[in-house]
Amino acid sequence: MSPQWMNNLPDEAQNQSLPIHRTPATKTLTAIITSEDLLATFTHYYRGRTTPCEKPDCEPCRNGMPYRYHAYVSAWSPRSQLHFIFECTAQAAENLVAHRDKYKTLRGCQIEAYRWGKKQNGRVVLHTTPSGVAPSDLPLPPDLVKCLSVLWNIPLPQLDPTAVRKRSPAIVVQPADPLPANGRDRP
Numbered sequence: 001m002s003p004q005w006m007n008n009l010p011d012e013a014q015n016q017s018l019p020i021h022r023t024p025a026t027k028t029l030t031a032i033i034t035s036e037d038l039l040a041t042f043t044h045y046y047r048g049r050t051t052p053c054e055k056p057d058c059e060p061c062r063n064g065m066p067y068r069y070h071a072y073v074s075a076w077s078p079r080s081q082l083h084f085i086f087e088c089t090a091q092a093a094e095n096l097v098a099h100r101d102k103y104k105t106l107r108g109c110q111i112e113a114y115r116w117g118k119k120q121n122g123r124v125v126l127h128t129t130p131s132g133v134a135p136s137d138l139p140l141p142p143d144l145v146k147c148l149s150v151l152w153n154i155p156l157p158q159l160d161p162t163a164v165r166k167r168s169p170a171i172v173v174q175p176a177d178p179l180p181a182n183g184r185d186r187p
């Protein structure tokens with residue numbers, strides 16, 4: 001017997017996701033967005049973790065848990081070379097939507113995010129500006145639906161053909177419509 005050397009990642013690495021980063025309390029998060037658009041869904045904070053709302057058949061909803069809008073983009077830090085998923089609320093995502101509508105894409109948009117008052121739950125201030133980095137110099141964006149499904153442990157047909165889950169996750173790409181103010185005026 002001899003070792004099986006390989007030049008690629010193990011098979012299970014194919015189904016791994018990128019880590020989720022939120023705006024830190026005391027530092028400024030700086031990165032360049034790699035996805036063309038944001039991906040958003042309603043989520044609950046339920047049993048100690050963020051989980052997507054799966055209305056109309058949603059356990060947190062049945063238990064009266066509030067839901068919030070969360071937006072996600074993939075982002076890359078030139079300094080750390082780390083590719084990750086940035087999560088923000090509707091209020092912070094307004095600037096992402098404005099940037100997308102102005103430049104027709106979010107890819108290449110530099111974000112600087114920090115919290116007002118440097119408090120853990122302080123309002124997120126998000127600045128967007130074109131980074132000037134050529135799109136070809138940025139990492140390719142991941143499949144955000146797939147990444148979030150892996151993180152949230154939601155089987156997708158292409159990830160796990162044997163999964164017998166009731167339906168696909170309630171993740172939708174938001175059109176250019178105005179964002180809900182607080183996530184409660186859900187249609």
Ligand SMILES: [Zn+2]
Pocket residue numbers: 044052053054055058059060061062067
């Ligand atoms: Zn729900």
